[in-house]
Amino acid sequence: MxxxxxxxxxxxxxxxxxxxxxxxxxxxxxxxxxxxxxxxxxxxxxxxxxxxxxxxxxxxxxxxxxxxxxxxxxxxxxxxxxxxxxxxxxxxxxxxxxxxxxxxxxxxxxxxxxxxxxxxxxxxxxxxxxxxxxxxxIEGWLTAQRLGRPHVTVKWAQSLDGRAAASDGSSQWITGSAARADVHRRRADADAIAVGTGTVLTDDPSLTARDGDALFEDQPVPVVIGSRTTPEEAAIRRHPQAPLFYDTHDLHAVLADLHSRGIQSVFVEGGPTLASAFVAAGLVDRVLAYIAPVLLGGDRLALTDIGVSSIDAAHRLTIEEWLPLGADLLAIAAPAHSPEEGI
Missing domain, CATH: 3.40.140.10 (Cytidine Deaminase, domain 2)
Structure with missing residues (x-):
């Protein structure tokens, strides 16, 4: 019927x-x-x-x-x-x-x-x-049921030529206000938001989800991954949710612990090093690439080494949506194969 x-x-x-x-x-x-x-x-x-x-x-x-x-x-x-x-x-x-x-x-x-x-x-x-x-x-819950870990979204903003920052390291702002507002809405939908210690020390992000100047009611748990110490005065320590710190580079262990805490979706926003590590480890379920119509040149790539030495080893993605955001474009993509195989 x-x-x-x-x-x-x-x-x-x-x-x-x-x-x-x-x-x-x-x-x-x-x-x-x-x-x-x-x-x-x-x-x-x-x-x-x-x-x-x-x-x-x-x-x-x-x-x-x-x-x-x-x-x-x-x-x-x-x-x-x-x-x-x-x-x-x-x-x-x-x-x-x-x-x-x-x-x-x-x-x-x-x-x-x-x-x-x-x-x-x-x-x-x-x-x-x-x-x-x-x-x-319920994609977070579904991933947790299938794989025993949270659903992982890796986000980055890049220039048209694939750079995450200018040669001097400045990156605010590659994308415009519409793209940044979209990021904050997606942060609010996640259970946790992860960055590396390099991003904490360089950018001092608050990692809150904001609607203009106000905070969204739902705030992701901030997660910091890496061996360097987060300063006591860091903005992340004033987050509405208590931050979680992981002095390790073992991403499987981090996700296992987050899963044990009931966290089912993680928004990875912490710079090229951490993004590349998640991709290389095969731990990415979705990619959000915010692409700005600017050219930067230089060597500040949005992704670094992800273990690809030849075109045959490339990580193939399927585009789920191209979303215009003001002058910018968001590419939403997922692994072209099953999640169990990793990205």
Missing amino acids: AVNETERRAMSRALELATLGPRGVNPQVGAVILAPDGEIIAEGWHHGAGTPHAEVDALSKLAPGAARGATAVVTLEPCNHTGRTGPCALALIEAGVSRVVYALDDPGAVSGGGAERLRSAGVSVDAGEQADVAHRI
Whole structure:
């Protein structure tokens, strides 16, 4: 049975609801319950660990029997396991729901399988509606489920000829205000923001996410990687979130520790050395390259040695989007192969 226009609109609403939930060890999920005539009769979302999942949150707002024959539209496949809460697939079956439309399959070995359980109970199931949008909302959680580490985005700003700074080291500002505002919005969407000690000592960044002069409500945890000491008067020490310092060059160990702290997305912004290290280690899930229409020349490259000695060894990317930002251009790219292989 094909997804109809009413169900598509309901999925758009469910995706909006998903973003109301907190980021954390559980995915952000939204749900909408449609009556047989297509009217929305209940909405829900996941409010955090230990609380009812989105489907159950929506069902809880209905009188007993009110969901019989209804359609549940959910952003993630209803779970099929008992944790702090019971399986959502079973809750939908017991409520009498006759159809389920969801966006993304649950990748969990334990929690997955809800769709098959629903079909076995005679429930009509359709998957994949607006999967790309749903993926963007919970990509950190999905990466953590697949790879056991946070989702890593590496960002840099460069001149048209690939330089991150002029010969004297100055780099403020290569890009314009629209590009810088875009960076801050993306910072606010990340759980953590990482720089190297070189960037801290050279630029003294605050690493906050700002909306003009004001701070966004959500602030990434600042992470400093490297063996040099961060001065006590450094701006990063005044960040709203307590900084994390890693006296190591072992990026796998850093990501493992961040993962253990519940951090599921990391925004790497800390200069060519750190960006290149993440690329060379195969630990990049997305690249954000802000390209300004200026020429700088010199040797201050946006990336340094990433372990490529011949064209055959090049790290191939797939462009997801070209986004104009004032006079600048943002290239959003991801590995051309599976994330498990690394960039």
